[in-house]
Amino acid sequence: MSEFMTDAIAFLPVLGRGLVTTILLTLCALAVSLALGLVWALMGLSQHAPLRWTNKIVVNTVRGIPIIVQLFCVYFVLPEWGIDLDPFVAGAVGLGIAYSVYQAENLRGGFESVDKQLVEAGTALGMSRAQVTRRVVMPLGLRTALPSFGNTTVMLLKDSSIASTITVAELTRSGQLLAISTFKNGTVYVLIALLYLAASIPLAMAVRALEKKAAWR
Amino acid sequence: MIELKNIAKSFGTRQVLRDVSFSIAAGEVACLIGPSGSGKSTILRTINGLERHDAGTITVDGTLLTDAALPAIRRKVSMVFQRFNLFPHRTVIENIIEGPVQVLGEDAESARLRAMELLKRVDLADRADAYPGQLSGGQQQRIGIARALAMGPQAILFDEPTSALDPERVGEVLAVMRELTQDGMTMVVVTHEISFAREVADRALFIDEGVILEDGPAREVLTAPSAERTRLFLDRVLSPL
Numbered sequence: 483m484s485e486f487m488t489d490a491i492a493f494l495p496v497l498g499r500g501l502v503t504t505i506l507l508t509l510c511a512l513a514v515s516l517a518l519g520l521v522w523a524l525m526g527l528s529q530h531a532p533l534r535w536t537n538k539i540v541v542n543t544v545r546g547i548p549i550i551v552q553l554f555c556v557y558f559v560l561p562e563w564g565i566d567l568d569p570f571v572a573g574a575v576g577l578g579i580a581y582s583v584y585q586a587e588n589l590r591g592g593f594e595s596v597d598k599q600l601v602e603a604g605t606a607l608g609m610s611r612a613q614v615t616r617r618v619v620m621p622l623g624l625r626t627a628l629p630s631f632g633n634t635t636v637m638l639l640k641d642s643s644i645a646s647t648i649t650v651a652e653l654t655r656s657g658q659l660l661a662i663s664t665f666k667n668g669t670v671y672v673l674i675a676l677l678y679l680a681a682s683i684p685l686a687m688a689v690r691a692l693e694k695k696a697a698w699r
Numbered sequence: 700m701i702e703l704k705n706i707a708k709s710f711g712t713r714q715v716l717r718d719v720s721f722s723i724a725a726g727e728v729a730c731l732i733g734p735s736g737s738g739k740s741t742i743l744r745t746i747n748g749l750e751r752h753d754a755g756t757i758t759v760d761g762t763l764l765t766d767a768a769l770p771a772i773r774r775k776v777s778m779v780f781q782r783f784n785l786f787p788h789r790t791v792i793e794n795i796i797e798g799p800v801q802v803l804g805e806d807a808e809s810a811r812l813r814a815m816e817l818l819k820r821v822d823l824a825d826r827a828d829a830y831p832g833q834l835s836g837g838q839q840q841r842i843g844i845a846r847a848l849a850m851g852p853q854a855i856l857f858d859e860p861t862s863a864l865d866p867e868r869v870g871e872v873l874a875v876m877r878e879l880t881q882d883g884m885t886m887v888v889v890t891h892e893i894s895f896a897r898e899v900a901d902r903a904l905f906i907d908e909g910v911i912l913e914d915g916p917a918r919e920v921l922t923a924p925s926a927e928r929t930r931l932f933l934d935r936v937l938s939p940l
Contacts, residue, residue: 597784599780602749603780603784604786606777606778607797607798607846608798608802613801617786617797621788622787
């Protein structure tokens with residue numbers, strides 16, 4: 483046990499740097515996924531049929547391809563077309579695209595749960611469709627989407643480990659390199675697991691706090 | 700002020716309005732009564748375009764109701780809903796200034812001042828910063844009326860404004876509406892409150908199965924109806940046992 487502790491103390495600085503990268507990667511991918519997800523969700527609720535079809539095609543396509551394959555596409559295939567991304571950026575973009583469809587479904591579910599009578603109230607006041615969406619549907623729908631949004635974010639944190647396959651030096655990759663060079667597989671992977679837990683529990687708590695704050699009664 | 704000519708409307712294969720025509724003069728208070736499912740709410744909702752009519756024409760203050768004219772018409776005609784439909788994420792005062800600020804482009808400060816005046820008028824000035832969920836049904840509906848008034852409308856459509864209220868809360872809402880009639884507001888009210896209608900309405904229209912069966916002075920229609928169907932309905936509403 484004391485050997486575990488000495489090793490742990492020696493490994494933590496390296497793994498800590500990996501954890502920081504993991505968190506940054508998660509936050510960047512989260513931003514990309516939310517921005518794109520909002521676009522997909524609004525397309526899905528549009529009154530124009532071509533936009534709704536586009537939404538369906540995008541969601542079903544992206545959801546049907548393994549995340550690791552999507553990351554390979556961004557990192558290995560895009561350079562063939564002259565788009566050469568740094569591993570971290572490729573990871574954030576790839577994970578962001580992969581997760582945008584889940585965010586879109588979270589948001590769409592939230593938006594669709596908004597009482598149609600409130601939409602009518604806004605419409606009767608003379609608000610345009612865009613105003614009703616911005617002033618009524620989005621603020622109310624986002625609150626409803628918060629719990630599923632929290633789940634998705636924790637999943638994204640864990641799936642950011644897939645970026646290790648495109649050489650992003652995040653937590654999993656740092657750990658792998660450490661394990662290979664020290665042969666201390668047990669210590670390293672237990673530490674990685676604990677560090678992921680340590681990052682995801684506060685995240686879940688933050689989302690729950692946000693939910694409480696968003697309740698208006 | 701409001702004129703409907705030969706309005707027809709179907710939901711799928713079910714025809715809810717057939718050839719409805721009537722007009723309401725400025726300052727007039729008209730009550731639409733009739734059994735549930737008769738089409739009276741649908742009539743009301745065609746006037747501000749929440750429902751699109753299939754045939755016929757609607758004119759509001761000289762403007763023909765078309766898709767292009769809807770924004771202008773909705774500024775002239777406000778609506779009060781059966782289930783209040785206040786925005787739950789906004790406070791009372793935010794609910795009232797939402798239309799003036801977002802739709803009429805009024806600046807927030809002057810909208811607030813006017814909103815406080817309206818709140819005094821519905822006797823809820825002390826609840827300006829409450830959320831709708833913290834208010835009783837009767838209070839919420841009075842806010843609903845204040846929100847409608849904030850748009851400075853020429854007419855207000857009331858869709859069963861007291862039907863979702865506890866019986867002891869009905870009076871406070873009717874009192875506010877009674878005051879409006881005294882101010883000369885044009886009102887179209889879908890209601891089951893026959894005695895209120897008899898007291899304050901100029902006109903009563905009895906609607907059944909999408910047709911206006913009777914249209915005349917409220918006192919006459921509601922006290923001595925000429926159609927047998929109206930008489931049966933009133934008997935049932937006034938003495939349910």
